[in-house]
Amino acid sequence: MNIVVTGGAGFIGSNFIFHMLKTHKDYRIICFDKLTYAGNLSTLSKVMENPQFAFIRGDICDRKAVDELFQKEHPDIIVNFAAESHVDRSIEQPDIFLQTNVMGTVVLMDACRKYGITRYHQVSTDEVYGDLPLDRPDMLFTEQTPLHTSSPYSASKASADLMVMAYHRTYGLPVSISRCSNNYGPYHFPEKLIPLMIVNALHDKPLPVYGEGLNVRDWLYVEDHCKAIDMILHGQCNGEVYNIGGHNEMKNIDIVKLICKHLGKSEDLITYVTDRKGHDLRYAIDPSKITRDLGWCPETKFEDGIKKTIQWYLEHQEWWRDIISGEYQNYYKKMYENR
Ligand code: NAD
Ligand code: TDX
Numbered sequence: 001m002n003i004v005v006t007g008g009a010g011f012i013g014s015n016f017i018f019h020m021l022k023t024h025k026d027y028r029i030i031c032f033d034k035l036t037y038a039g040n041l042s043t044l045s046k047v048m049e050n051p052q053f054a055f056i057r058g059d060i061c062d063r064k065a066v067d068e069l070f071q072k073e074h075p076d077i078i079v080n081f082a083a084e085s086h087v088d089r090s091i092e093q094p095d096i097f098l099q100t101n102v103m104g105t106v107v108l109m110d111a112c113r114k115y116g117i118t119r120y121h122q123v124s125t126d127e128v129y130g131d132l133p134l135d136r137p138d139m140l141f142t143e144q145t146p147l148h149t150s151s152p153y154s155a156s157k158a159s160a161d162l163m164v165m166a167y168h169r170t171y172g173l174p175v176s177i178s179r180c181s182n183n184y185g186p187y188h189f190p191e192k193l194i195p196l197m198i199v200n201a202l203h204d205k206p207l208p209v210y211g212e213g214l215n216v217r218d219w220l221y222v223e224d225h226c227k228a229i230d231m232i233l234h235g236q237c238n239g240e241v242y243n244i245g246g247h248n249e250m251k252n253i254d255i256v257k258l259i260c261k262h263l264g265k266s267e268d269l270i271t272y273v274t275d276r277k278g279h280d281l282r283y284a285i286d287p288s289k290i291t292r293d294l295g296w297c298p299e300t301k302f303e304d305g306i307k308k309t310i311q312w313y314l315e316h317q318e319w320w321r322d323i324i325s326g327e328y329q330n331y332y333k334k335m336y337e338n339r
Contacts, residue, residue, distance in 0.1 A: 001027045003233075004075040006060050006108065007082030008032070009039035011188045012123070012222055016081065019226040021047055028052050030073050032066075034059045037327060038085065042319060043187050060104035063111075070115040077233055079121045080108055086191055087127075087153045088335060091277050094152035101156035102163065109167045109175075117174065121233060122164045124179045126218070126245065127154035131280035134216065137249075140286035141179075143241045150278045161241075168239050176237045178229055181245035181285045184305065185222035186312045190320050191331065193217075194306075197256050198313045199320055201265045208336055211275035213253030216282040220246040221300035221308075231294045245285025246298035255306075262310050273339040 003020065007013040008031030020029050033039045035057055047053045054073075058065040060082045069075075082104060084090065084097045105122065112120045129141040130148035147162075149155040167173040188195045197207050228244045253270075260267050290296045300308075313320065324332075 001077070002030065002073055002075045003027055003077045003079060004030045004032055004069065004073060006032045006078065006080045007039070009035055009041060009043055009055075010081060010085070011038075012183055012225060013081035014043045014187050015185060015222045016079065016226045016229060017044065017047060017053070019223065019230065021050060021052060023230065025052070028054070030054045030056060030069075030075065032056050032058050032060070032069055033082065036084075038189050040187075040319075040323065042322065060108055061099055063107055066107050066111045070111045074115075075117060077119045077121065078108055078112060078117060079123065079229065079233070080105060081123045083123075083157070084153070087151045088191070088276060090151050090153035090156070094156075097152050097156040098159075102159045105160040106163055109164070109173060112173055113167070113171055119233060119238070120164070120167075120173060120175045121229065122160060122175065122177045123229065124161050124177050125154065125157050126179050126181045126243065126283045126285055127151070127280065128158040128161055128179060130154070132282045132284055134214065134281050140284045141243060142286045143179075143243055143289055150280050174238045176232050176239070177241045178232055179241065179243050179285075180225050180228070181218035181220050181283055183222045183225050184219055185309050186316070187319070188222075188309075190324055190328070193252060194255065194259070194309065195313065195320065197259045198263070198310055199324060201259055201263050201269060202313075204265070204269065206271040207256050207260070207269045208271055208273045208339065209253055209256055210273060210279060212272065213251060213256065215252050215279060216249050216284070217252070218245045218284045219248050219250055219255075219302055220244065220298060221305035224298040224300055227299075228290060228296045231290070231296050235294050242290040242293075243285045243287055244290060244296070245287050246302075247285075247287070248298075248302045249282070249284050250302070258306060259310065262307065273336070
């Protein structure tokens with residue numbers, strides 16, 4: 001079995017590669033990644049020597065490069081993680097989100113049609129459903145919830161999902177889509193809430209909470225997401241959409257306070273800053289379809305996962321210090337100075 005993992009040098013893609021190499025020792029895993037600001041080859045260093053693994057640098061929007069990838073590697077399955085993934089960046093510069101997230105998906109699926117595959121899997125997000133009210137805990141996203149996006153990021157992800165279903169119906173391409181809630185864990189890029197707060201707290205820098213910090217996200221440990229995708233690839237899931245989430249809703253402010261507590265830092269570091277434009281209030285996933293059809297359940301409890309994650313950031317300082325020493329400083333200034 002040859003599996004191409006696009007975007008495998010990023011947060012979830014790299015964790016997925018580790019999971020697959022560990023779980024399916026006879027599979028060949030090929031990572032295809034452009035290495036944008038969010039992709040790090042150092043993340044993959046521990047598998048680079050594994051004979052079952054190969055890394056190819058390339059852009060999913062580049063038809064020639066994708067064609068060469070298929071001719072060389074003859075993939076059975078494509079798992080597409082490659083994306084521009086940060087909502088705040090999409091508000092600043094939407095066009096690259098359309099290019100990578102929509103056009104990149106189309107280029108990959110065109111190659112799948114040309115060369116034939118057994119499954120094209122699209123890694124999507126719960127953000128395609130828009131948001132839920134804070135005062136309606138009974139409301140959850142199901143696979144039937146209409147797509148109703150808020151940010152350029154989520155609009156690009158929803159557009160890609162529509163193209164995936166169009167290729168399935170029109171051309172009969174074997175596809176599946178997973179829509180997961182917020183992930184956390186090792187190798188999470190420090191522009192996102194949890195790693196940003198850990199890294200800032202370790203430097204005794206202000207912890208910038210948007211608005212009043214009351215927005216709610218449904219957090220899932222990254223390994224649980226990877227296991228869910230593995231199950232979808234191996235199940236009878238052609239043409240199916242699966243929501244993935246852990247029934248673990250938390251207010252942003254509570255997460256930031258928890259990080260302060262675990263690191264022994266004062267909550268005085270918390271600084272309320274101007275809210276994100278169009279900020280989604282609440283995400284919450286109903287995962288009953290994937291539990292019923294495939295038997296998937298989240299395994300890591302949030303209190304354990306967050307401790308493991310904080311410990312990982314303490315033990316892998318060279319990984320994130322390298323990232324924040326470069327272009328990240330300009331990004332941080334632009335997004336947070338005078339906010
Ligand atoms: P990330 O930003 O950490 O990684 C993205 C990876 O894609 C990077 O390695 C980058 O170099 C690569 N990439 C970007 N553009 C590319 C291109 N044109 N060609 C090839 N590679 C390219 O993202 P992540 O958080 O790991 O998210 C992975 C996927 O999961 C995304 O599709 C995202 O929408 C989805 N998702 C993320 C979350 C989350 O909480 N992080 C939740 C649900 C869904
Ligand atoms: O500095 C910050 N302060 C803050 O209050 C940052 C970076 C974020 N926030 C808030 C905004 C959100 O309410 O924290 C919450 C989480 O923010 P992000 O980590 O940027 O994630 P989110 O916008 O929820 O999107 C994430 O989950 C769904 C991923 O980045 C997406 O790729 C995924 O699809």
